[in-house]
Amino acid sequence: MRLADARRDQYRRLAKDQGFRARSAYKLLQINNSYHILRKGGKVVDLGCAPGGWLQVATKEVGGNGRVAGIDLKEVEPVAGATVIQGSIEDPNVAGKMIEILGGKADVILSDIAPNVSGVWDVDHARQISLTENALFLAQKVLREGGSAVFKVFEGDMLNDFRAELKKSFGKVLLSKPTASRQESSELYMVCSGFKPQQISG
Numbered sequence: 001m002r003l004a005d006a007r008r009d010q011y012r013r014l015a016k017d018q019g020f021r022a023r024s025a026y027k028l029l030q031i032n033n034s035y036h037i038l039r040k041g042g043k044v045v046d047l048g049c050a051p052g053g054w055l056q057v058a059t060k061e062v063g064g065n066g067r068v069a070g071i072d073l074k075e076v077e078p079v080a081g082a083t084v085i086q087g088s089i090e091d092p093n094v095a096g097k098m099i100e101i102l103g104g105k106a107d108v109i110l111s112d113i114a115p116n117v118s119g120v121w122d123v124d125h126a127r128q129i130s131l132t133e134n135a136l137f138l139a140q141k142v143l144r145e146g147g148s149a150v151f152k153v154f155e156g157d158m159l160n161d162f163r164a165e166l167k168k169s170f171g172k173v174l175l176s177k178p179t180a181s182r183q184e185s186s187e188l189y190m191v192c193s194g195f196k197p198q199q200i201s202g
Ligand SMILES: C[S@@+](CC[C@H](N)C(=O)[O-])C[C@H]1O[C@@H](n2cnc3c(N)ncnc32)[C@H](O)[C@@H]1O
Pocket: 021, 022, 024, 025, 047, 048, 049, 050, 051, 052, 053, 054, 055, 071, 072, 073, 074, 087, 088, 089, 090, 112, 113, 114, 115, 116, 131
């Protein structure tokens, strides 16, 4: 068995044993272990949250006094402690609904958004960046000053421009490749902190 397959199997088994719905839960756990973005009592938004692995991690980390709101095109089995909207992040009413669910602006925005892959690499990269730009647009409306965000991105030509865009909105932008993310995949996570709300456009 290839090393990459063995690692994928290892995380799939762990997820099953530990009751996580998706292997991807370990990516958020590893990012959080390094950057400590999820705090007790925090308000968290999870964009592209199905099937709910990140929701499980976020609700546990913020605890009973925190609030977690998620959105996905797909239906999500309920996760205790999270409120989920079924819809698109491109819907202009979503920002207001998230703030209402949280009872105020968010401390953290998580985006693990990914489009359906076509297999044509350039097309998938462009679609993923465009979706993630929408996630940033939403974050600019929902995040509190000084808040943090995590955005999944794929390596490619458009990544540097997106990173430059993030730097206008956040004091610090770091790239992270959690070991639970397949090493052969071009997936990376931008971990951003120190949100600057004066950069809101539109
Ligand atoms: C990699 S999965 C997320 C996995 C999730 N973090 C977990 O741990 O269970 C990406 C999700 O993005 C969702 N998605 C794609 N486009 C979307 C959109 N415009 N609005 C909301 N969700 C979207 C997909 O339906 C898919 O469920």
